[in-house]
Amino acid sequence: MPEPSTAAFDAEVARALRSLEADSAVPALDPLGDPAGAARALSAEGDGAPLLLRAAPELGAPQRDKDARFGPAPRDPVWLRIERGASALRLAPMRLAGAGRPRSGTAGAAGAGEAAGAGDGAAEPRDAVRVELTSAQGPCCSAPSCTRERTHVAAWLVLAPPPRSPAPARAVAAQRLLVAEAQDLDPGPAEALVESVAAPLAAALRVPLVTARGTEPPGAIAPRPLPEPAPAPALTAAALARFAIRTEGELLVLRDHASQGPRGSATRNALIGAVLLVAALALWVQVMRSASAGDSGIAIGVGSAAALLSLAGYAFLGVARFSSRYAARSAPVASFGPGRFVVAPWVSRTGAIDLRPEGRLGAAISAGEVHAVRVQSRGDRFAVEIDTDHGPIDALLTDREDVARYWRDAMDRAVASVRHPGGPSAKQRLRARSQAQQPAAAS
Known part of the structure; x- marks a missing residue:
């Protein structure tokens, strides 16, 4: 499994963090990847230093292409810089390319820009409104005889519209960020794990916590039991940034955000296809010469090789064409x-x-x-x-x-x-x- 170069990605992440006045070497919380670690860090008293937390924007609807069904299009995570005791926070895309502008031309780029709520993708102040929990039931597995249901519980951080949004847009620009989730056949453990993150996050931001049992005001959020076992130390923001896990529709997906996916091999495949077609053309010329000279045996043999190279070259160019149109940034x-x-x-x-x-x-x-x-x-x-x-x-x-x-x-x-x-x-x-x-x- 090849390892893509991450130098450009690391530089983009560092730019995004600098827009939040954060360093790549500071620890970052990722409740979606390590809920226990995030719960303990959010519940700790702290020394007054701001917290750096990664969250995931809400996704769109699942897609369909002819007979194939797909999940929703992915979006890049975002960084949140949180000050304990204040609902005001700062939000930035996970990565910025060049002079504070998001990397161009993809669905992920659009997601990053929308998540930040700013056209240039730079960090922007936002206000937290509440932390709310949702739950949904789904099938345990694909076995026809299985009638069990699995409960998926998610914690969402609801943000107010960006302050500089036009008045008509502000009415619909409220945004939800996924901060924690869990699923289990028994809803109790899933709810407990998600609430262990959601409760201290709401308390830190001084916003209400909304659960199925009702609304807990900022000053009366009950502490939740912390999950066990004790987690390992948090990763730095630079180490955490590359991979991220979250639900996408009905699937839980782990993504590599430093990878270009199929687009990374488009140039290589195009070159291989072009070389094969050039070689095939030379062989077709030889076939014509052999046929003109009456050497039918040589013409058949060389023609077979030419046909094989032509098909292979066309196949590589077809793969390159699809790969070059891959729009995601992960x-x-x-x-x-x-x-x-x-x-x-x-x-x-x-x-x-x-x-x-x-x-x-x-x-x-x-x-x-x-x-x-x-x-x-x-x-x-x-x-x-x-x-x-x-x-x-x-x-x-x-x-x-x-x-x-x-x-x-x-x-x-x-x-x-x-x-x-x-x-x-x-x-x-x-x-x-x-x-x-x-x-x-x-x-």
Whole structure:
């Protein structure tokens, strides 16, 4: 799995953080990736220093292309700079390209600009209005015989419209940012985990907390039990920025925001296609010469090679054409759906996840077939490996071990949150029986 260069991305993230008067080396909270760590940091007394928190903008509706169904188009996360005891905060896109302007021309860029509420994408003051919890039910898994339902609980930070918005726009410009979420067959643990983040966040911002039980005013928000176990130290903003996890429609998706996705290979594929077509043209010329000279055997042989190169060249150019139109500013690492997960899922040109249970590495794998999620050394890099009944799969590759362990934990929670409860499946029992019979047959 190739590691894209992250130098340009790191520079863009540093510019965005500087617009918030924050440094890339300061710790950043990511309640979507590490809810326990964020809950503890928000609940701590603190020393008066501002908090840097990452949140996710609300997404649009799922998409459809002919017979294929896709999730909503992705949007970049945003940074929030929070001062304890004040509802005023500062918001900036996750990255800025050049002189405070967002990187151009994609759905993600539009999302970043809209999230900031500013045309130039720079940091902007906003006012928090409330923190509200929502819940929804969905299927446990895709098994027709399973009637269980999984509860998804989310915490949203509601912001007032930007102060400089025109009066007509201000009536509809209120914005929600996803700050925490969890799903479980038992709604209790999911609600407890999300509230452990939402309650101290609302208290820190001095805004109401709205739950299914009612509204808690800023001065009377009850403290929630903190999740266990105690988390590892928070990652710095620079280390955290590249990967992010959140729900996109019905899937929980981990994305690599430093990757250009298919667009990164467009130039290479176009060059390969052009070279193959040039070689094919030379062979077609030779076919014509051989046919004119009456050498039918040579003409047939060379013609076969020319046809093969022509088809290959045309295929590479077709792939390059699709890749060059990829509009998202990120690529999915893995998606986790009801009872299953997919590494490197297929995407649309807008970066939306294909909802079919398959990806570039093959069919979806049942979450019940996962043995463990581990960090493995790969030379001077570290991979997050998902060990399954079908063998190990490297899902994520990074230069830093602490980053790999952070996302190992996040992926482990993601797999657990979509796994169907109970013992081995019929397929697993059949596979185990077959494996047990092999030594007996050999003896």
